[in-house]
Amino acid sequence: MNTKTADDILRVEDLKKHYAAEQGFFRKANTYVKAVDGVSFGIQRGETFGLVGESGCGKTTVARLVLRAVEPTDGDVWFKPQGKEAVNLVHLRPRELKGVRKDMQMVFQDPFSSLNPRLTVFSIIAEPLMAHKWKANEQRQRVAELLELVGLSSRDMRRYPHAFSGGQRQRICIARALALSPSLVVADEPVSALDVSVQAQTLNLLNELQNTLGLTYLFISHDLSVVRYVCDTIAVMYLGKLVEQTAVDQLFTAPKHPYTSALIASVPAPNPKKKWQTQTVRGEVSAGGNGVQGCDFAPRCPYKVDECIHKVPGIRNLPASGAKHEAACHRAQELSLKGVE
Amino acid sequence: MVTAKGLPWILRVNDLYVEFWTHDGVARPVNGLTLQVGKGQSVGVVGESGCGKSVTALSVLRILPKAARISGGKIELQLRDGSTRDLTQLSTNSNEMRRIRGGEIAMIFQEPMTAFSPVHTIGNQLCEAILLHTDCDEKEAKERSVESLRSVGIPEPHVRIDEYPFQFSGGMRQRAMIAMALVCNPRILIADEPTTALDVTVQAQVLQLIKQMQSQIGLALYLITHDLGVIAQMVDYVYVMYLGCIVEEGGVDDIFETPLHPYTRDLMRSIPTVSGERKPLSTIGGVVPNAYSIPSGCSFHTRCKDMQGEVCRSERPAPRRFGESHRVSCVLYEDAAR
Ligand SMILES: Nc1ncnc2c1ncn2[C@@H]1O[C@H](COP(=O)(O)OP(=O)(O)OP(=O)(O)O)[C@@H](O)[C@H]1O
Ligand SMILES: Nc1ncnc2c1ncn2[C@@H]1O[C@H](COP(=O)(O)OP(=O)(O)OP(=O)(O)O)[C@@H](O)[C@H]1O
Ligand SMILES: [Mg+2]
Ligand SMILES: [Mg+2]
Numbered sequence: 001m002n003t004k005t006a007d008d009i010l011r012v013e014d015l016k017k018h019y020a021a022e023q024g025f026f027r028k029a030n031t032y033v034k035a036v037d038g039v040s041f042g043i044q045r046g047e048t049f050g051l052v053g054e055s056g057c058g059k060t061t062v063a064r065l066v067l068r069a070v071e072p073t074d075g076d077v078w079f080k081p082q083g084k085e086a087v088n089l090v091h092l093r094p095r096e097l098k099g100v101r102k103d104m105q106m107v108f109q110d111p112f113s114s115l116n117p118r119l120t121v122f123s124i125i126a127e128p129l130m131a132h133k134w135k136a137n138e139q140r141q142r143v144a145e146l147l148e149l150v151g152l153s154s155r156d157m158r159r160y161p162h163a164f165s166g167g168q169r170q171r172i173c174i175a176r177a178l179a180l181s182p183s184l185v186v187a188d189e190p191v192s193a194l195d196v197s198v199q200a201q202t203l204n205l206l207n208e209l210q211n212t213l214g215l216t217y218l219f220i221s222h223d224l225s226v227v228r229y230v231c232d233t234i235a236v237m238y239l240g241k242l243v244e245q246t247a248v249d250q251l252f253t254a255p256k257h258p259y260t261s262a263l264i265a266s267v268p269a270p271n272p273k274k275k276w277q278t279q280t281v282r283g284e285v286s287a288g289g290n291g292v293q294g295c296d297f298a299p300r301c302p303y304k305v306d307e308c309i310h311k312v313p314g315i316r317n318l319p320a321s322g323a324k325h326e327a328a329c330h331r332a333q334e335l336s337l338k339g340v341e
Numbered sequence: 342m343v344t345a346k347g348l349p350w351i352l353r354v355n356d357l358y359v360e361f362w363t364h365d366g367v368a369r370p371v372n373g374l375t376l377q378v379g380k381g382q383s384v385g386v387v388g389e390s391g392c393g394k395s396v397t398a399l400s401v402l403r404i405l406p407k408a409a410r411i412s413g414g415k416i417e418l419q420l421r422d423g424s425t426r427d428l429t430q431l432s433t434n435s436n437e438m439r440r441i442r443g444g445e446i447a448m449i450f451q452e453p454m455t456a457f458s459p460v461h462t463i464g465n466q467l468c469e470a471i472l473l474h475t476d477c478d479e480k481e482a483k484e485r486s487v488e489s490l491r492s493v494g495i496p497e498p499h500v501r502i503d504e505y506p507f508q509f510s511g512g513m514r515q516r517a518m519i520a521m522a523l524v525c526n527p528r529i530l531i532a533d534e535p536t537t538a539l540d541v542t543v544q545a546q547v548l549q550l551i552k553q554m555q556s557q558i559g560l561a562l563y564l565i566t567h568d569l570g571v572i573a574q575m576v577d578y579v580y581v582m583y584l585g586c587i588v589e590e591g592g593v594d595d596i597f598e599t600p601l602h603p604y605t606r607d608l609m610r611s612i613p614t615v616s617g618e619r620k621p622l623s624t625i626g627g628v629v630p631n632a633y634s635i636p637s638g639c640s641f642h643t644r645c646k647d648m649q650g651e652v653c654r655s656e657r658p659a660p661r662r663f664g665e666s667h668r669v670s671c672v673l674y675e676d677a678a679r
Contacts, residue, residue: 054540054541054542054543055511055539055540165628165629166390167628168628195389195390195567195629196389196567196569196608196611196612197389197607197608197611197624197625199611200611200612200613200622200623200624200625201624203613203622204621204622204624207621222540222541224541224615225570225612225613225614225615225617226613228613228614228615228617228619229613229617229619229622252615252616262542263541263542264615266541266542266544266545267541267570267615268544268545268548268568268570268571268573268574268575269570269573269574269614269615269616270569270570270572270573270597270609270612270614271573271597272573272574272593272594272597273594274573276545276574277545278545278546278548278549279545279546279549280542280545281542340615340616341616
């Protein structure tokens with residue numbers, strides 16, 4: 001999946017991360033957990049790119065690879081800040097990496113554990129500024145500005161994290177991520193730990209900030225309703241691989257991979273009159289990775305044929321659909337799957 | 342006395358108060374809460390984080406932490422033999438309470454690992470529960486354990502029964518927990534966020550399984566969740582909870598079609614949906630006050646878009662009836678109520 005659009009801010013090519021599995025009761029030695037297994041995508045400047053998939057499918061690992069918080073087993077990560085040359089992060093030395101890093105920041109899932117309880121809000125938000133040797137008075141001014149930007153008050157600077165609610169803490173995390181004016185923000189389940197009402201506030205804030213600051217988001221979530229609401233393009237991940245990728249409306253109205261269609265149908269609608277599909281797929285995720293010959297989803301897929309069991313499906317372009325649309329399914333072209341009504 | 346749906350009740354919580362005594366003062370997570378569960382009925386409880394959903398459930402089972410005490414109200418349970426007990430009057434460790442837990446009321450939790458001991462096999466834990474609650478001998482208990490795993494869709498139950506919890510996947514553990522909860526044929530199942538940790542496809546399977554078990558053994562379901570989608574699909578009667586009391590209750594269609602309380606309406610509007618438009622989500626203003634300082638009067642008045650002034654600050658609104666089974670506690674409806 002690597003259409004080389006000139007204005008891609010990030011392009012990931014055939015990215016892999018394999019962990020040596022712990023030897024245990026069931027695992028033989030020399031097996032690997034293929035947390036990420038050949039993922040490619042491009043993110044356009046200014047868009048929100050969503051990565052969805054069930055727990056353990058490798059979403060966080062992709063985020064960490066993109067920021068080079070972990071070293072990839074294989075693959076490339078091209079990053080192109082505004083007006084600069086694209087660089088392959090995989091080959092950068094630590095010093096060079098620091099320069100690039102201020103352009104890409106991360107917001108984590110858990111606003112409770114990602115803030116150091118012993119630091120004031122000022123120290124938390126100013127930390128990246130200190131690392132880049134900002135002057136004290138500039139730091140203070142910038143932190144005040146950031147707090148206002150995320151809907152808190154500059155007076156909150158002197159307080160400690162415990163004095164804030166979950167939603168407010170997530171705002172502090174967002175303020176810290178924005179301190180050095182990054183162009184790419186990687187948000188890993190930024191609203192999953194938040195309450196419905198606070199979740200709405202935070203999603204609205206992320207949208208506003210994108211509009212005013214021209215940010216690009218890599219937005220990770222397992223909640224389809226949330227990605228539907230914030231993303232422009234969506235990639236669906238299953239057991240370390242992307243199985244489908246396209247524009248948000250296209251994905252929800254005309255999914256081409258049976259897993260995507262099952263995900264969409266399984267979401268219970270907040271409307272008692274709407275029928276709920278509870279038997280969309282069989283069983284559960286297989287342990288995956290090692291020794292599977294065909295499509296990873298085949299054991300659960302209601303549409304599988306012989307080919308699916310024997311041959312790994314490559315990624316197919318589905319030009320018929322107008323928007324760019326890719327799916328890794330042998331039957332992507334012939335199946336007509338259901339999306340949202 | 343029957344429930345709003347015309348079913349005879351089996352669990353009735355009446356004007357319940359719970360307090361926590363901590364270093365920071367007294368927290369009051371449950372404040373005059375009233376709800377009931379009918380025989381075989383599916384009841385849902387919704388509300389924001391911290392509003393007291395779990396504390397209420399723990400009170401019913403009398404498994405509150407040490408720092409907590411029930412400071413008022415009744416929790417009445419109708420036993421199999423037709424007699425009634427006020428659970429607040431039983432002691433936590435009494436034999437009777439032990440028999441009620443698991444035998445009459447079972448509970449499943451958000452994190453299935455907490456329901457199992459990591460050092461015993463799934464089979465041992467099932468057998469132990471059966472031996473505690475029935476007259477089965479060990480051989481029968483073992484057979485029943487295998488059967489219970491089969492009934493929740495675990496493949497090769499005679500093999501899996503000798504495995505340890507960590508050998509089960511997330512979805513399988515959740516199924517095993519349901520098997521464990523139901524193995525002694527309770528009459529009420531309290532499910533506290535039972536599927537939050539699961540993928541939507543597995544969530545759908547697990548919830549469907551609960552529904553099936555309900556129709557098979559006439560089980561009542563008391564479902565706690567903040568996922569309004571799950572509520573809409575799973576229950577027939579809904580309680581909306583805010584800061585430890587019920588602000589609105591009604592049939593699931595009433596609550597979703599004509600939510601009345603300003604809090605319920607805000608809650609409904611703030612959820613993104615898969616089929617929804619991409620416009621800014623509406624939000625509930627302000628922050629949830631904490632359980633240490635519950636606002637006076639209507640406790641929602643500090644965030645309410647329809648605040649009517651002094652009356653909301655000083656008077657706690659009484660529940661008003663709307664039609665068959667819809668009730669709301671809000672001054673906006675004082676006059677309109679039928
Ligand atoms: N440091 C590590 N060592 C070994 N295995 C790892 C490591 N980090 C992740 N994994 C494995 O890689 C897989 C993907 O993990 P990852 O955290 O990326 O999933 P995820 O999609 O973010 O899941 P979630 O939705 O639960 O956050 C999992 O099977 C996990 O156990
Ligand atoms: N062990 C405890 N000590 C002190 N206070 C507690 C304790 N447990 C709960 N509380 C108080 O009770 C309130 C209600 O908690 P509860 O767990 O019932 O919320 P909930 O509605 O289940 O929320 P969630 O949706 O997050 O699970 C909390 O706000 C907290 O103030
Ligand atoms: Mg993750
Ligand atoms: Mg709870």
